[in-house]
Amino acid sequence: MPQMAPLWWEILFLMFIFSYLTMNILIYFNNKKENINQTNKNMNNMKNNKIMNWKW
Template sequence: MPQMAPLWWELMYMLFIITYIMMNIIMFYGVGSDVYVRLSAKEKIKYMNWKW
């Protein structure tokens, strides 16, 4: 059996997964959904201006 990963690596991994899930929840169900929509629209405009 290979040596187990250090504790800090496991904690970082768990923190990453929890943050990812929380961001998904906030994006789709949370109070910040319309802020996210506005920001994504602004990013789309910026991307189109950069692309053309």
């Protein structure tokens, strides 16, 4: 019969994997939200800059 790791090792490993994946998911969506806000600010700036003051 093969040797098996203690149950707490497996639980520790699974908790590490779960926390790692959760952290990466949160970072991804947080960055995505910041990027969306940044693009909205850029769009607002572009709309405000559409008035052209031509000096001939």
